[in-house]
Amino acid sequence: MGRVNQEGRAIRTGVDTGRCIGSGMCALTAGEVFDQREDDGKAVVLRPEPPADSWDAVRDAAGLCPTGAITVWTEARPDT
Template identity: 70%
Template sequence: MRITADAERCIGSGMCVLTVDEVFDQRQDDGKVIVLRPEPPAETRDAVRRAVGLCPATAITLSAGLP
């Protein structure tokens, strides 16, 4: 699993951070998403999927992995 986030699309709601703070953070200046762990550990993957689903701006996407 690989996570990408579109900071331009992000509205800074923070749902991702509230759901799985070991994988996501927010920029101090504008609250936009930061992906701390683009390839999250297996034990966080369910939470990451939940965070993706909770994002009101659909700014976070998942892919199977690196090509």
């Protein structure tokens, strides 16, 4: 439920912790999908399959990441 956009594709997201510099932009922008690790501030993905109502925020977060550490892709998987 709620995992399809108009083209019928859910989005997924991931973080490259090697690139992450802990700016917190993702946690600030899409806090229900991203958080930061307590020890080193690096991003963690709480919901790799973000709910549809967070998709805009997730895309914004990827765009705002200062090191391009966040990837968003659509999954060619129909809603079930």
